[in-house]
Amino acid sequence: MDIEEIIKSAEENKASDIHLSVGTVPRFRIHGQLKVVSDHIITPQDTKNMVLKLLPPVSRKALERRGDVDFATTIPQVGRIRVNVFMQRGCYSLAIRLFPTKLPTPKALGIPDSVEEALHKKRGMFLITGPTGSGKSTTLAALINVINQTESLHVITIEDPIEFLYHHNKALINQREIGIDTPSFAMGIKAAMRENPDVIVISNLYDIESINMAIAAADAGHMVLSSLPTAGVINTIEHLVDIFPTYQQQQIRVQLSNALKAVISQELLREEDESLNQIAAFEILFNNAEVAEAIREDKLAALEDIMERNKKNGMQTMDNAIYDMYLKRYITKETLVKYSKKPIPI
Known part of the structure; x- marks a missing residue:
């Protein structure tokens, strides 16, 4: 063969x-x-x-x-x-x-405009999350490509392995692979902070050391983009805190409340008709004073209500996203019922 x-x-x-x-x-x-x-x-x-x-x-x-x-x-x-x-x-x-030979645009992936707009603020930690196989790598690559096409910035990626190859456009992009160009994520992030970056991209945040370094880089004024294999905004923030020893968790909450810019959590919805097509839905949280307080005070359950009340500011829960896709006839009623977490009037 x-x-x-x-x-x-x-x-x-x-x-x-x-x-x-x-x-x-x-x-x-x-x-x-x-x-x-x-x-x-x-x-x-x-x-x-x-x-x-x-x-x-x-x-x-x-x-x-x-x-x-x-x-x-x-x-x-x-x-x-x-x-x-x-x-x-x-x-x-x-x-x-x-991986696709041509990078799709955020619009082609169904990523809301609010996410692309937030990219241009140039500071803070941007997290793309979702279960394995949900398309996180493609979403992250599409957002990096937006920066490449629109911003005169220095982008350093730290990847394991390098999945998409970027060509220098408006941005200067240097791609480093674990095991070839740098020994580990933590060491790659530490080195990147001495290499005059505007944007640091970390393909995965797996361990305490790399999460610590990523938060420190965002605190230092860099934009940090990364992905995590966690489902949902609240689960993502819980994971980032819970991975640390108990005595460190409050310190991490405080740092995260300052460093976090956005959490974009995605899920692939599979149609139950003959097509079996898959379409991505996005839960979106942007940091603001209310979100930062909920993270600092360990009141993460409040984030769902905050996302509900801030739709006009580009936030949305996963149920909001799925229902909106149903109203636009992107998905069927059966798919809406299957993936919604709460009962939704139809």
């Missing part, structure tokens, strides 16, 4: 992901569901050949040492892909994510 042909086929079928494991057939994830796309049973030699073709030399030792490795690469006539190679039952398996 030729891995490049498989990837090209996935791109033609508008698949988001490819799963390749020994002893079974190839599968593509299309509209959120795994689909069998071939009757060929994958052999150990098949996946070994695929890994040898895709794996960069710099990642080979990591795979041998850990039994899994993440990397990104470019496939001619297809574009960028992110690959996770892992061992299972003594054989290689591959999970491959495909």
Whole structure:
């Protein structure tokens, strides 16, 4: 089996992901569901050949040492892909994510105008959140591209791995990859603050050290964009605080109340009709005096009411977003009922 042909086929079928494991057939994830796309049973030699073709030399030792490795690469006539190679039952398996060759605009992704407008304020921490597979990387890339096209700024990205490649436009963009250009997120952020940045992009905030450094960078006056695999605005802020030891949590609440600019939490809604189309809905929180007080005082339950009352200022709860999509006939009544958290009169 030729891995490049498989990837090209996935791109033609508008698949988001490819799963390749020994002893079974190839599968593509299309509209959120795994689909069998071939009757060929994958052999150990098949996946070994695929890994040898895709794996960069710099990642080979990591795979041998850990039994899994993440990397990104470019496939001619297809574009960028992110690959996770892992061992299972003594054989290689591959999970491959495909990225669009052309970056979509925020409008094409359904991102409200208020989010793009907030980008131009140039300070504070912008968080893009959502479950795995909800499109966070694409949303983050689309917002970075807006900055690239409209602002004369220095942007430094710290990524694991580099997923989208940016070409210098109005902005100067330097992209650094963990394990190749810098040892860790925390060290990359620390170095970035000495490199005269206007915007620091961190692909993921996984640990206490990188979260601490990101908040410090935002406190220092930089714009910080990052993503987290958390569902919902309130869960995101709870996660950022709870990851720290109890004795540090109040200090983090205070810092976060000052540093946070916005939390954009997204969820992919899958239509229950024959199309199985997916469309993104966005919960949006912008920081203001009332939001900052709720974070400082650990009254996060109040944020939902604050978002409800600030629709005219661009905020919205997830239920607001889903109901608005129903009114605009972007989704069906069945989809509205399935994804709404509270009963909504129809």
